[in-house]
Amino acid sequence: MxxxxxxxxxxxxxxxxxxxxxxxxxxxxxxxxxxxxxxxxxxxxxxxxxxxxxxxxxxxxxxxxxxxxxxxxxxxxxxxxxxxxxxxxxxxxxxxxxxxxxxxxxxxxxxxxxxxxxxxxxxxxxxxxxxxxxxxxxxxxxxxxxxxxxxxxxxxxxxxxxxxxxxxxxxxxxxxxxxxxxxxxxxxxxxxxxxxxxxxxxxxxxxxxxxxxxxPARPEEFRDSVKELVQTILNAPPAIGLSQFGTGMLIPIAYRIGYLPTKNLSEYNWSENVIYDAVAMKKNPAFEFRKNSCYACTIGHCRDMIFKEGKYEGMVVDEPEYEGWQAFSGLIGVTDIAESAMLNRLNDELGLDLKEIGYTLAWAIECYEKGFITKEDTDGLELKWGNVNAIRQLMMKIAYRKGFGNKLAEGVMRASKMFGGPAEECAVYCKRGAAPHIHDPRGNYSVALGQLISENGSIYGAADRSPNPEFGYNEPLSFTESVAHPVLLARGVPKTAFLDCYMMCNFVAVSLPQMMKCLNALTGWEMTVEDAMRVGRRMAAIARSFNLRQGATAEDDNLSKRLLDPVKDGPNEGKALGPIIVEAKRKYYKEMGWNEETSYPLPETLKDLNLEYVIADLYNSNYAI
Ligand code: SF4
CATH class of the missing domain: 3.60.9.10 (Aldehyde ferredoxin oxidoreductase, N-terminal domain)
Incomplete structure (x- = not known):
């Protein structure tokens, strides 16, 4: 060593x-x-x-x-x-x-x-x-x-x-x-x-x-602070649930609040969600699960899944996560646990992002079912909800860019624009063409707005939904309340951005003071929680500046029509993101210290974050407002 x-x-x-x-x-x-x-x-x-x-x-x-x-x-x-x-x-x-x-x-x-x-x-x-x-x-x-x-x-x-x-x-x-x-x-x-x-x-x-x-710079202090982190994690109820069942336990919970994405968000009712509940699945004799944890993991939520019977008997695959299960079940109409797990495995072998392929397949199936695309377009594939064979063939065509798959290899936004008309209106995507996470963002405005303002094509930040007297809420904030979410999201972004800099597993929930104690013992520094929040704001500002310099505008902080239109059924029936996003973006930009209309980080914000050199790029060049 x-x-x-x-x-x-x-x-x-x-x-x-x-x-x-x-x-x-x-x-x-x-x-x-x-x-x-x-x-x-x-x-x-x-x-x-x-x-x-x-x-x-x-x-x-x-x-x-x-x-x-x-x-x-x-x-x-x-x-x-x-x-x-x-x-x-x-x-x-x-x-x-x-x-x-x-x-x-x-x-x-x-x-x-x-x-x-x-x-x-x-x-x-x-x-x-x-x-x-x-x-x-x-x-x-x-x-x-x-x-x-x-x-x-x-x-x-x-x-x-x-x-x-x-x-x-x-x-x-x-x-x-x-x-x-x-x-x-x-x-x-x-x-x-x-x-x-x-x-x-x-x-x-x-x-x-x-x-x-x-x-570590201060070994004893570091050892004690790591012990404290481990104890906190082991005593946290979410960690205990994740350790026992994995993220699939969230499926029925998400379904109840209108957050589970089903059939390309074209309809909500999907009673089969219960068979994918990880708690029930762990008792299903057709499968066995074996932990396969990451380095230095305290929770151990990752597992191998072993097929004990049926046509895949003897196979060992990674147990899909919540998003993997849903991408290859409810989103595309599959209702067979083994087939969903094997589609997830195929996707892993091909090396494709399950968010984008999930929404791309779901879009193609909905368009085919509604007659917006035909067998001529699909190279003869019968793209019906849940047709596993056709879905499997299409995934191979995508990976090898063959025929119809060559179009879908461009992602759901670009593929839908190639067809236009009603087909284009079925597409689910955010921000210049990245599919959202495998949730229905219309059921959680923190997630929807986090996708809307994301700098990187993934969810950005999270609003703290705890009771908040400042906004007049004595109960936890509703998932679909529209007034407070943008401001709370902006206040949450520095913390989640800092976590992405710190690089502990996202399933590990510890407090910022605990994390800073550990970091300081490791490095010999004396950084405060306020310093950590500035790191998070700095990261958000430089990522936004990168995007602006690449030609992005505030108009690119947007969601596709399907996400903006009113929800047709389910727990959030009638609710719509469309009418709220312009004001939500303004509130978010303002709270971040950015121009409310253009989203340019203000010079004083950049200066405060030690990013003076970015001011010259954004304001004294062709990219100026
Ligand atoms: S993803 Fe996180 S919780 Fe899951 S096994 Fe890896 S380190 Fe542990």
Missing amino acids: KNINAVELECNLLRVNLTTGAITSELLAEEVVRDFIGGAGLGAKLLYDEVKPGVEAFDPENRLIITTGLVTGTNVPGAAMFNVCTKGPLTDLAASAQANGYFGFRLKQAGYSTLIIEGKSNDWKYLVIGDDKAELKDAEHLAGRNTFETEKIIKDEIGVKKSSVMTIGVGAENLVRYANIQCDEGHFAASNGPGAVMGSKKLKGIAVFGEYKIV
Whole structure:
């Protein structure tokens, strides 16, 4: 083992140029690490600095920026995450996605916190980082392999058992705009097509391993603060439920409040939701579940699913998460647990974002059922709700960009615009073309607005729904109350943005003071909770500035017609987001210290956040308001 100080390690950056083959180590300034902490914040800062206006997602000049947090690689619970930032091909704006597993931890063991991948190789390569060296290896033999096969082959070839490998599948090879990055046998960085960008660079995988071990600045204090975190997590009821049942336990709860997405949001009633309830499923003798946790996990909600009977008897797959279950069941009309799990598995092998493929398949099926597209359009596929065979064939066509699949590989917004008319009106998407998470955002305005103002194609922030006298609410805020949500969302964004910089697993619920105590013991710093909130605001401001500089406007903070129109049935029947979003955006921008109309962060806001250099870009250039 080679001991290393946490801050020193967080400053270590490796740059790989796939055009020239050059690999260089660089040092980040400590003040940059202090300002952004790591993860999505550091990624947004590097994206802003390195990807200039006019660079497109698949241009060699685009960057794939992989970051970790200061705590990544320590024994802080759930601290193995990595974040990937790039210019995303779905929105043509910032993309930021995270995954758990082991990769972040092993990257730190290899001696780096951050990787910047630039350029484009002529042939397929994979990157190996370990034992104080890094090299690009030939990967032509891996082209056409799925995500899991690729991981196994790379691991076998490098011969290091304690290594972690991230890979892309055939979807990314074929530049499907929503291809993801897989690591550690089933963890995915998915939103807004980071895998497609990796594919455009002809990088099939990255393997990391090493001997570096982080030594805290104040070891005893750090040990005690980690113990405190673990106790807090173990005593929290949500963690106990997640540990026992997984995120699928949320399905019936979401259904009750009108938050479960069914049949492309065209109708709500879906009584079959009960068979997907994780609590009931754990008692179903047809399946067995076995924990398969990430590094340093205290909760252990990830599981393998073993088929004990039926046509898939003997198969072992990752148990789908809440979103995976719903993407491949209610959203597309499938009502068979085994088939839903196997569609989820196929998607994982192909390496596609389940949000985008879920809403893309659902859109195509609704359009076919309603006669807006025909068998001629679908290459003869009978695209009925729940037709598993047709859905499976269509997923393959998408990944290989064949026939109708070539159109759907562009994502739901672009595909729907190719058909226009009533077909276009069925499409469900946000922000210049990223599908929402697998929820019905019309059933939770915090989530809907979080998607609306998101900088990266995923949900951004969360409103605190606790009783709030300032807004006259003595009870928890209703999920669909429209007045307070935008302001509360803006107040929640700095915290959730900071969590994305800190990089603990999102299922781990601890307080900011506890997190700061731990961070300070690790680094020797004395950062306060207020400092943490400034980090979060800084991240939001620089990500917004990146998007504005790439040509985004406040009008791009929008949702598709299906999401804005009144809900037709279910618990939220008659409620509509359409009439409230203009005012909601204004309130959000104002609360963030941005221009209420244009969403430009105000000069005084940028100055307050140590982002003076951004003022010059936004206000003294062609991009000025
Ligand atoms: S709670 Fe789940 S996602 Fe989080 S670290 Fe544990 S196993 Fe991984």
